[in-house]
Amino acid sequence: MKRRSFIQRSLALAAAPMMLNGIPIRSMASSLSTQAFTCEEIADRVLVLVQLHGGNDGLNTIVPIDQFSTYATLRPNIGLPDTGSRRVINLDATLPLADQVGLHPEMTAIKSLYDQGLVNVIQGVSYPNNNKSHFKAKDDWMTGSDNTLNHDSGWVGRYLDYRYPNFPSGYPNAQLPDPLGLELGSNSISLGFHQDNGTAMGLALSGDPGTFFNLVSGVGGLPPSSLPASHYGTRLRYVMDIEANGNAYAQRINSVYALGTNASSVTYPTVYPGTTNKNELAPQLQTVARLISGGSKTRVYLVRLTGFDTHVAQTDTTDPTIGTHAVLLHHLSEAVKAFQDDLVAQGLEDRVMTATFSEFGRRAAENGSTGTDHGTLAPMIIFGKGVSGGVTGTNVDLSNLNGNNLQGLQNDYRQVFTTLLQDWLGASSTALQHTQFGSFVNQQLQLVNSNYTATATCYQMPFPIGLKYFTATPVKGGNAVQLDWGSSSEYNNKGFTIERSADGEEFDPIAEVEGAGTKHTASAYQLLDHEPITGKSYYRLKQTDFNGTFTYFDTVEVLIEKKLETVVEVYPNPTDASAKIDYRMTGNERPELQVRDNLGRLIHHTLLPISKDLQTHPLDVSEWAPGLYFIRISDEEDAKTVKLVVR
Amino acid sequence: MASLAPHSGNLGTRLAAHLLRRLTFGFTRADVDTYAGMTADQAVDALLNTPSALPPPLDPATNATWVINGPTASNSSSSRLYKYLTGWWVDECFHTTSAIQRMVFFLHSILTSDDGIQSTNLYNQLLLFRHFAYGSYKDLVQKICMDNGMLDYLDGRKSKKNNPTENFPRELLELFTIGKGAQISPGNYTTYTESDIQEASRLFTGFRQDLSYSTIDPDTNIPMGKTLLSQHDDTNKTFSSAFQGTIIAGKNTATGMLEEIEDFVDMVFDQGATAKNIMRKLYRYLVHAHITPEIESDIIAPLANTFANNNYEFMPVLKKLLKSQHFYDADDTDGSDETIGAMIKSPLQLLIGTMKYFDIPVPDPAVDLYKHYHNFYRNVFLRHMCELGGIDPFNPDDVSGYAAHFQEPGYDELWLNETTLNYRYLYADMFIQGKKLPSNNNLYTELDVMTFVNNQSIIKPFVGVDYNGLPGTFSGGRIAPHLVDELLTYLLPEAPISSRRSYFLDDLLLDTFTPLNWQNEWDSYISTGNDAIVRRQIEKLIRGILQSPEYQLF
Incomplete structure (x- = not known):
């Protein structure tokens, strides 16, 4: 069989008419309307990773049409048919026969996406001598490891660490109020989101979307879901409340979710038709769409469909087109289609690319339990408007097996992820070095549509400034406002402009402060506004890069109350039996009343109620000797003494 | 209805672990299994033991102890010595299974002091608390009046005949014994009055620290303070109606001065409020923070009676409480008032408990004294892990002790806030990585999970x-x-x-x-x-x- 090596981007560009990749004419036409993306738009892009957990049987997902009889011999009981109403779907009959693939009959939705040019099937993906342990293999895929290289951190985590240095110090902040990465369908954060020092760069969202989210953060796992009605339960609730309050992202996620929506025209699948078998993936993708729609700036999502470890009863014993694997592929196909439709309906499709992966494929031949055992190669499938539609690579050679294992690695999974990072998210080669994908830099596959491919001018630099806080506090008795702000790190930061407003809408600059340029450690800034506005006023911070781009941070509000004056008056004066004291003190502690005679002896003392409005306190002087008395009222702010003559 | 009736039958794993959690700072798997096979009666009797005293702490700067005669110029700084001593105290928890450390810490949290006192004085206080851990609280209060550390901490050592200081007598009444009741008129707190404090402060004049540690209490063999007769106010002290107008005769001999203290302590403990006040503190420390009217009448009141009828000894009340159905949530079928698991661990409880159960090793002092006392206990355990978690053991913020022990209405909830909880969760990462987080410095210990x-x-x-x-x-x-x-x-x-x-x-x-x-x-x-x-x-x-x-x- 003629074997074609994988197509690198340089090669693909040279072979400009992309028929080579088998893109149907109509999608070619739409992609000809060249759309230029700004660097800001590229910075806003999202990558959704779909983990097919357990090791997806690639050979029953994407069937090599050109070798159908060999396939049928290897899989007499579970092999999909090429005839009848439930036959495999020829994905693209325009491809050369050697490259033609048959989709599982449950994947009609993916076929329709393919026909719109929104799908690329990447053939023969794995890594050399892939590990067949679930635990090791899924960690390898998450960490960018292989059978000789072992990373303890995730490649997503390392990439995010480059883009957003010093996380979590200074996060969330005004520019990036959202988690950098979000994981759904999992009650713990996978290794993929961890950076080198063990910090999780993402969060996991657990629980039913739309009801209550349990946020699983870098420290602290999933809290218990039901609590006993005892003092123990009360205390558990207390700990959980503290945990939730301490999670800076909890409120933000809830508000973004509330702001967002799913297109009313789209119905996400809930079950496999005619059964109660739930589509586990659809609600996760529905949530992702809604968060993006609500304005989330989260960069990478990881969602998960479990159950692919099909050693036993992968298919029905009599009908290979139904059964466990068929249901899973149906779920995948329908969920991804609904997700894409939702994004399109909301005009978000330019921002999102989705990729499936699984820890390994399965053996070529079926086992004795209508199932398949752990294997090697499998296809990855990527979806989205920005995808370069087609099939990358060619069918695996079923007549050239290694024992019962598929062989002939065409695409290292890291090459696929490197392509997505570089061409889709705009990762520079420096960023990819940091991600530990350096050896795959500039070997991108033709996966991203050239209109969408991020170019070097738009490669994403580390985040310019991690603002930790910006506060405004009245000081000097309301005669000035002290502005404090601090950054955890700065890149290319020219400086700050402080702007002030009386109404929160029209702002005027009041001062400029030089930034630290590029600095990897924390900085603190302070400024005094000596001419503050009495009453309510607003301050905001504008940060400007050396290249002139600027960002506004959240506006803060400050209230300067009209300065109160201390009042102490005593009447009638002189008196012979009783007197009244009118007082007003400005402090927050109870004022003390002291009465001394003209020799300085303390005659009477008591604490008075706090009063910022005028208050009257009676004074019984009937037993005092005639003479001059000093009435002193004091608190922590002020003291005032008046004289009283007793006759 | 809450009941002090004895719990019967073997404890089993769940209740044995409950007892160990409440009565020790840490325990092993083997401890739980051992106590699980015992009845409450057997288990409590076994736990209320006094292990033989450990050799005193050593200063890595001299390889010798300083706590007997006080530090010299060649010793480490006094603040370091204070931490070394604290580490020494913590270390005992890893070598014994006994209620003794929990009781010593309880007594310290009432009769408190801080690192402003000499480490030598804290050492003697620890000996004193250990001596009375299950013994008479009344006798302990009498001893604490003459304790070098307390004389320093609450300024008793500065109290002069013509210028008595109120600090110690005020806290003695308000915090250490009878407690402050409702204020019913200016200067009258029901249980005592301002004039009682003034009278008591005259009584406590003329007591001084003995930093040569040569005055030894014959009852305990622990160094104590000394008397300075010339600065003692030897006139009679007359107390208010809160103390039935008791008059304590002024004495003008050194022995007489001690008798005055004895008379004063007798007078204070003769008031029913003292026993109840201490029993409420004990209940909050060992059972649950919130004392309902039911708990007050069914548990606190009978415990206070037992306490008062046994010369205020802890042993009888500890046995009664810890062997009771109430302690094991077995006194009724109402699940809503169950208290097992219903307290928040202090950072000390959490750290010692984790290290002991997971067998996380402390650097061996026999191998490297400095690593044991300084690198680990001072720098890692106390100044990093404990402090980030929100406790500085033996150095509370003020004379009231640790807020989580006394501050209404939250009590033990006060151990937690967003910051301390975050750090408590980081303990796990620190142990597993063997690193001080977030700095990544050496933790000097590690949990090897395999x-x-x-x-x-x-x-x-x-x-x-x-x-x-x-x-x-x-x-x-x-x-x-x-x-x-x-x-x-x-x-x-x-x-x-x-x-x-x-x-x-x-x-x-x-x-x-x-x-x-x-x-x-x-x-x-x-x-x-x-x-x-x-x-x-x-x-x-x-x-x-x-x-x-x-x-x-x-």
């Missing part, structure tokens, strides 16, 4: 049928549900419901794979010696347990 899981005295082997269908005795770590149950049963106050257990088992340990997958991984680890895969999953499990809300409670 050593832990392979320790058969902590994780028992599984006896039964494995996932290949073979019967036998298998390493505990190999059978995933067994491993998770071995941990949860001992580390969480209450058994988790099935969905919660599934989180620990299926989400954390198995990452939703099957126990058979796990067993295969385990077998591959055993045959290759490469533990990378199983280690990572077990670390995830243990981290998840240590970072759970349940584990914050005891």
Whole structure:
């Protein structure tokens, strides 16, 4: 069989008419309307990773049409048919026969996406001598490891660490109020989101979307879901409340979710038709769409469909087109289609690319339990408007097996992820070095549509400034406002402009402060506004890069109350039996009343109620000797003494 | 109805662990198993033991102790010595299973002091608290009046005949004994008045520290303060109607001065309020923060009677309380008032408990004194882990002690806020990584989870049928549900419901794979010696347990 090596981007560009990749004419036409993306738009892009957990049987997902009889011999009981109403779907009959693939009959939705040019099937993906342990293999895929290289951190985590240095110090902040990465369908954060020092760069969202989210953060796992009605339960609730309050992202996620929506025209699948078998993936993708729609700036999502470890009863014993694997592929196909439709309906499709992966494929031949055992190669499938539609690579050679294992690695999974990072998210080669994908830099596959491919001018630099806080506090008795702000790190930061407003809408600059340029450690800034506005006023911070781009941070509000004056008056004066004291003190502690005679002896003392409005306190002087008395009222702010003559 | 009636039958694992959590700072798996086979009566009697005293702490700067004669110029700075001594005290928890440390800390949290006093004085206080840990609180109060540390901490040493200081007598009444009642008129707090404080402050004139440590209390053999007759106000002291107008005769001899203290302490303890006040503190420390009217009448009042009728000795009331149905939530069928697991661990409880159960080693002083006292106890344990968690042991913020012990209405809830909880959760990462976080400096200890899981005295082997269908005795770590149950049963106050257990088992340990997958991984680890895969999953499990809300409670 003629074997074609994988197509690198340089090669693909040279072979400009992309028929080579088998893109149907109509999608070619739409992609000809060249759309230029700004660097800001590229910075806003999202990558959704779909983990097919357990090791997806690639050979029953994407069937090599050109070798159908060999396939049928290897899989007499579970092999999909090429005839009848439930036959495999020829994905693209325009491809050369050697490259033609048959989709599982449950994947009609993916076929329709393919026909719109929104799908690329990447053939023969794995890594050399892939590990067949679930635990090791899924960690390898998450960490960018292989059978000789072992990373303890995730490649997503390392990439995010480059883009957003010093996380979590200074996060969330005004520019990036959202988690950098979000994981759904999992009650713990996978290794993929961890950076080198063990910090999780993402969060996991657990629980039913739309009801209550349990946020699983870098420290602290999933809290218990039901609590006993005892003092123990009360205390558990207390700990959980503290945990939730301490999670800076909890409120933000809830508000973004509330702001967002799913297109009313789209119905996400809930079950496999005619059964109660739930589509586990659809609600996760529905949530992702809604968060993006609500304005989330989260960069990478990881969602998960479990159950692919099909050693036993992968298919029905009599009908290979139904059964466990068929249901899973149906779920995948329908969920991804609904997700894409939702994004399109909301005009978000330019921002999102989705990729499936699984820890390994399965053996070529079926086992004795209508199932398949752990294997090697499998296809990855990527979806989205920005995808370069087609099939990358060619069918695996079923007549050239290694024992019962598929062989002939065409695409290292890291090459696929490197392509997505570089061409889709705009990762520079420096960023990819940091991600530990350096050896795959500039070997991108033709996966991203050239209109969408991020170019070097738009490669994403580390985040310019991690603002930790910006506060405004009245000081000097309301005669000035002290502005404090601090950054955890700065890149290319020219400086700050402080702007002030009386109404929160029209702002005027009041001062400029030089930034630290590029600095990897924390900085603190302070400024005094000596001419503050009495009453309510607003301050905001504008940060400007050396290249002139600027960002506004959240506006803060400050209230300067009209300065109160201390009042102490005593009447009638002189008196012979009783007197009244009118007082007003400005402090927050109870004022003390002291009465001394003209020799300085303390005659009477008591604490008075706090009063910022005028208050009257009676004074019984009937037993005092005639003479001059000093009435002193004091608190922590002020003291005032008046004289009283007793006759 | 709450009841002090004795609990019967063997404790079993759940109640034995409950008793150990409340009565010690830390325990081992073997401790739980031992006490599980005992009745409450046997277990409590066994735990209320006094281990033989440890040799005094050593200063790494001199390789010798300083606490007998006081430090010299060649010793470490006084602030370091204070931490070394504290570390020495903590260290005993790792070598004994006894209620003694919990009681000593209880007494310290009432009769408190801080690192403004000399470490030598704290050492003698610790000896004093240990001496009276199960003994008479009344006798202890009498001794504390003459304690060098207390004379320093509350300024008694400065009290002069013509210028008495009120500090010590005020706290003695307000915090150490009778407690402050409602203010019913200016200067009258029901249980005592301002004039009582003034009278008492005259009584406590003329007592001084003896920093030569040559005045030895004959009852305890512990160094004490000394008298300075010339500065003692020897006139009569007349107390208010709160003390039935008692007159304590002024004395003008050194022995007479001590008799005045004795008379004063007698007078204070003769008031019923003192016994109740101390019993409420004990209840909050060992059972639960919130004292309802029912608890007040059914538990506090009878305990206070027992306390008063036994010369204020702790032993009888501890036995009564800790052997009671109430302590084991067995006094009624109303689940809503159950208190097992219903207290928040102090950072000290959390740290010592974790280190002891997981067998996380403290650097051996016999090998390296400096590493033991300075690198580990001072820099890691006390100044990093404890302080970030919100406690500075033996150095509370003020004379009231630790807010979580007394501050209404939150009490033990005050151990937690967003910051301290975050750091408490980081303890797990620190132990597993062997690093001080967030600085990444050396922790001088480490939790090796594989050593832990392979320790058969902590994780028992599984006896039964494995996932290949073979019967036998298998390493505990190999059978995933067994491993998770071995941990949860001992580390969480209450058994988790099935969905919660599934989180620990299926989400954390198995990452939703099957126990058979796990067993295969385990077998591959055993045959290759490469533990990378199983280690990572077990670390995830243990981290998840240590970072759970349940584990914050005891």
